[in-house]
Amino acid sequence: DILFARLLVSFFGVGCRRWSWAVETMKRHHVEILDGKSISRGRPMPSFGIEQAPAMADHRRNGSSQKEFKLRPMKKFDGGRTMRTNDDVHVSVSMCPLFQTIVDTPQVQRLAGLKQLGVSEMVYRNVTHNRLEHSLGVAHLAESMARALQRKQPNLKITGKEIICIKLAGLCHDLGHGPFSHAYEVFRKIVKKRRELEEKCSSAESTLDDGWKHEDASLMMIDALLKHHGMAIDMDHLDEPLKQIGNGIDAKQLFAEYDLPMEELSKPDNVLTSRDWVFIKECVLGAPLPKAGETIKQSTSIEYIGRPHRDQEFLHDIVANRHSGLDVDKIDYFARDERHAFGSAGNIHGLFIEEVFVAWGDCPDPEKCFRCKAHYHEHKGKSTEQRKKIQLDLPNNERQLDLHIRPLMHLMLCYPEKLVTTAMTFFINRFRNHSQLYTHKAAKSAEYLICDILALADPFYRISNVDVDDEDGTEPLFLRISEAMKDPKVFVKLKDSIIDVLELGAAENLVLQKLIKRLRCRDLYKCVVSRSIRPGRGGDVRDSKEPFVHKDDKALWGMEEEQIIEGLVETRGEHQGVVLNQENIIVEMRTIHHGKGDQNPVNFMRFLPKEKLPLLKNDIANLPDAVQVDEESYAAHIPRAFAEYTVRVYCRGSVEEGELLSHVFAQMDNDLKDSPICTEVPYGMEDSKSNAGPVQLSQDSVGDFTPSKQSSSQSSSFSDDFIRSGGPGVTPPRKTGHAKRKLLDDLSPQQDKKR
């Protein structure tokens, strides 16, 4: 026993000494790792071919000058050779050296980290394709369409430089998407609303602007991409090569037209200039570049800068078609998404690429068109022939075509008349994709779960702008997820992987952990109500652009999400021990359409009958007029309604809570159907009346109702007067100005425009 005890003591002693030695060594090594030296003393870490530079932390601390920290010198651009990459839909996509130089940047490579349909993967397990594949596909189609036009109509004088610009616009059009694409935009709205509540401020005072769209970030990322190569657009010298801002590639070399021999490269005509890059940006938007300091939503620009002449206007419609919405972006993602989700061949696009041509056409939406709205009222009564005569008074110089020639007309991408039913099919497919794929209830449910995860992490998680290529010692910046789109160096790091990163670092945040686990186990929020809103009867009574819905559904559809949530809780907040928690309810007012709200999108396209096709060889001023095709000629192909409205309610809580929610919604819905707005307004007259009409009616029936109360506290008058007393004859909730604006926004063709 004594021997054993002695042995034990000596082992223990040695163990203690070994332990303290190990701790000492580890401490030393830990410090060495932080210092960037080797783990084993004396032996330097392999450099992996990277020149040793001062660590970023030192650089920041010392505020070292520009001399120490320059842009990484790029390998010499030697012209290279054109490569091809395989593609799911287009089989093969060609990549010229210039194109490759843009593809191999952090900004474009980031797209590989964004799934095209991040949330739909919860429903269709094989829709795992990413935005880089889609962007390469769009670039390929954009080039094909531009080349088809160049080949068929040499009179349009499309240059090789313009084709490469349009191709690059196709590549860059989605650079501004956030993680999980549209979920990021929804998440930002949630954070904005929450912060307004916390800070008790109005939308206008909120620090988080809501005018942001992903196209804004696309423009920012194009600038970042050029900066990565040490170049910038110079708005003061538009017709010169890009401004050199570092020791990257020589702008003259890099952005030269790609299929030229090396000795031709440095000639100014063969180089992509600042004007060309502005043109690329305008092709991405399908609209003029917003002025400095404006977002796309606030834009007041009415002139293109890159290609300002009217006879080149159609070039901007290839990647983003502002007239009809039928562009190479949609052609690619419909084909790609359908192929992955539904297993269809997805080869509808060939006709739209090959059969396209350019002709004159009446502006489909002159009231909203940035070019036409200024002189819409002056010319709106005149026929096409009358408007064409205005041109005769002016000198007929093709390249000097002026804004005032042919008012309310554009040179547009048009199709032969035989394609009218194919076009209808295209828009019907669009509707199906939105209905079954993009806004599928499980996909939306996953989207809300992801939004909750991001919103929960937003207050404490920060992303830094640290970049090893930093040349100017910029101030360190640490931004929230919701604000990452303000800085390109932060945004470039924000991808779908943010959920994985949060999962790794969420050890102490139990709620966050639980939510992420729900996502991993596909334990999504339950959709407990899906209530269709019937479309109204069209025809002559319709004189407003509001959604035209059935009289019985008008009251429900006129409410806002928050009003419905409050109404539900106040109808019955508790039943047999199950409590309805306001925070567990999500209400979604879903509008899906065929591309142009409740209007026929094919009416926004222009077609040419077969006998006029030979006229396409004429010079630009004498190109034929393409027209809208009479709906009667393809009546059997037209759906009965173009827009679908649905109210959906999701429950974050338990199954019992979900069941109660579904019952309570049915009760509230019944009460609403009996409300005066549904029963007393003559059918068909709803839209022609001003708001004062229905107010008068309900005032009579309620008696003690005062309009001032109605307008001053919308939600409380709703809950006090309507829900608690219930039944007919009480004040219904009424559409406020805000609600109406929201409905119009939902209907506007901008929604779902680009994915």
Ligand SMILES: [Zn+2]
């Ligand atoms: Zn127009």
Ligand SMILES: [Zn+2]
């Ligand atoms: Zn796209």
